[in-house]
Amino acid sequence: MSAVLRMAEVTRVHGEGATEVHALRSVSFAAHPGELVAVMGPSGSGKSTLLTLAGGLDGPTSGVVSVEGVDLAGVGAAGRARMRRTSIGYVFQDFNLIPALTAVENVALPLELDGVRSRTARAGARAALEEVGIADLADRFPDHMSGGQQQRVAIARAVVGDRRLILADEPTGALDSETGESILRLLRARCDAGAAGVLVTHEARHAAWADRVVFLRDGVVIDETGADHADALLDAGRIR
Amino acid sequence: MSVRQALLALLEEEPRYGYQLRAQFEQRTGSTWPLNVGQVYTTLTRLERDGLVEGAGEDGEGHVIYRITDAGRAEVANWFTTPVERTQPPRDELAIKLALAVTVPGVDVGAVIQQQRSATMAALQDYTRLKRRAAEGSRREDLAWSLVLDSLVFAAEAEVRWLDHCEARLRRAQLERPEALLEEILAEEADEEASR
Ligand SMILES: Nc1ncnc2c1ncn2[C@@H]1O[C@H](COP(=O)(O)OP(=O)(O)O)[C@@H](O)[C@H]1O
Numbered sequence: 001m002s003a004v005l006r007m008a009e010v011t012r013v014h015g016e017g018a019t020e021v022h023a024l025r026s027v028s029f030a031a032h033p034g035e036l037v038a039v040m041g042p043s044g045s046g047k048s049t050l051l052t053l054a055g056g057l058d059g060p061t062s063g064v065v066s067v068e069g070v071d072l073a074g075v076g077a078a079g080r081a082r083m084r085r086t087s088i089g090y091v092f093q094d095f096n097l098i099p100a101l102t103a104v105e106n107v108a109l110p111l112e113l114d115g116v117r118s119r120t121a122r123a124g125a126r127a128a129l130e131e132v133g134i135a136d137l138a139d140r141f142p143d144h145m146s147g148g149q150q151q152r153v154a155i156a157r158a159v160v161g162d163r164r165l166i167l168a169d170e171p172t173g174a175l176d177s178e179t180g181e182s183i184l185r186l187l188r189a190r191c192d193a194g195a196a197g198v199l200v201t202h203e204a205r206h207a208a209w210a211d212r213v214v215f216l217r218d219g220v221v222i223d224e225t226g227a228d229h230a231d232a233l234l235d236a237g238r239i240r
Numbered sequence: 241m242s243v244r245q246a247l248l249a250l251l252e253e254e255p256r257y258g259y260q261l262r263a264q265f266e267q268r269t270g271s272t273w274p275l276n277v278g279q280v281y282t283t284l285t286r287l288e289r290d291g292l293v294e295g296a297g298e299d300g301e302g303h304v305i306y307r308i309t310d311a312g313r314a315e316v317a318n319w320f321t322t323p324v325e326r327t328q329p330p331r332d333e334l335a336i337k338l339a340l341a342v343t344v345p346g347v348d349v350g351a352v353i354q355q356q357r358s359a360t361m362a363a364l365q366d367y368t369r370l371k372r373r374a375a376e377g378s379r380r381e382d383l384a385w386s387l388v389l390d391s392l393v394f395a396a397e398a399e400v401r402w403l404d405h406c407e408a409r410l411r412r413a414q415l416e417r418p419e420a421l422l423e424e425i426l427a428e429e430a431d432e433e434a435s436r
């Protein structure tokens with residue numbers, strides 16, 4: 001199956017000369033439909049850089065980033081913004097909801113900005129809120145919700161309109177462990193339904209929900225886990 | 241060993257025969273520690289010798305049924321009210337391997353750490369997949385199995401955190417090495433020499 005996200009030999013250098021920082025060095029990476037990939041690494045290893053490049057929020061110094069076969073460098077700023085409203089969903093650690101808008105308005109926003117008629121956009125937003133289990137909070141403002149509820153709204157906003165690529169940067173960072181796990185369940189369900197997901201996390205327990213775990217160190221992918229052998233283990237009637 | 245106490249606890253619920261004991265043990269612990277029937281019967285024989293269980297005849301199909309004695313009940317009660325002993329840490333091959341890797345010359349410690357982190361992470365992914373399936377059931381036995389899985393998840397997670405910690409400590413030790421400072425000074429001098 002062809003990849004939803006493909007990064008080829010991507011390098012990102014910040015600054016110049018003495019203050020030059022190689023945040024990513026020739027990283028190649030792909031995420032396929034139905035796949036959740038976790039990215040782990042110590043702080044400063046380039047995880048957020050990788051994700052902002054994948055989401056078209058930042059451009060590579062060299063190399064190619066493409067989403068659903070479209071080279072992000074080739075579509076201009078307006079084209080990238082459009083893709084972020086329609087095919088790429090981004091979940092931030094601090095939720096990034098607009099305080100003056102209700103949950104349903106926050107979720108409908110990307111659709112409305114994309115020219116979808118308000119009623120249709122609201123209906124889509126309500127369906128997305130239903131999917132993340134908080135349909136009853138649609139008319140609340142972010143300030144009147146718990147952290148876990150706000151993150152659910154943020155996820156609904158990232159998946160609304162059937163986006164194919166979900167990017168999440170430490171989405172469980174501010175949440176207690178049980179709420180964090182429920183967020184992972186949602187991302188997992190989205191990927192099981194056919195989206196491709198990339199999850200940045202430093203928690204092994206959360207990365208374990210992914211199909212593959214990619215390890216970054218100093219801007220380089222140093223290792224990767226991936227074999228799916230849970231079934232073989234079950235059949236053999238043992239774990240290890 | 242805990243098999244002895246586990247079988248006794250199962251017999252406290254009701255009299256059972258060997259195959260049933262094994263099936264019950266595995267249902268509640270998810271085949272994490274597989275028991276063979278031979279082991280079950282050897283254990284039952286010892287429990288009978290020690291007066292903790294006694295034969296209770298055969299069922300219609302010729303299975304030998306065992307039931308718990310008063311002494312057996314006392315032993316189960318004692319087990320549940322005493323913490324598992326922690327006098328000596330269990331021998332941990334990974335900790336021993338790391339201790340030797342950092343001291344024996346010529347070992348790439350970073351590679352040892354990463355190789356283990358990948359392997360432990362893969363095991364953690366397996367446990368998580370099994371957990372997602374276990375979570376679907378709603379019986380008391382499913383809860384028991386899910387808790388056993390949580391124990392494996394927590395242990396693997398702790399191992400990954402410890403490996404991260406080892407790596408960070410090693411990096412710092414590397415930077416604080418006196419030779420590193422000397423090498424840096426020599427490199428600077430060479431630079432100055434070159435620019436003169
Ligand atoms: N805008 C920027 N300007 C300069 N350096 C940056 C910038 N963004 C990130 N970096 C540097 O790039 C490296 C990788 O950063 P980042 O991708 O945020 O790492 P992580 O998310 O893994 O903690 C770090 O050394 C960081 O200081």
Ligand SMILES: [Mg+2]
Nearest residue numbers: 047048049169
């Ligand atoms: Mg980051």
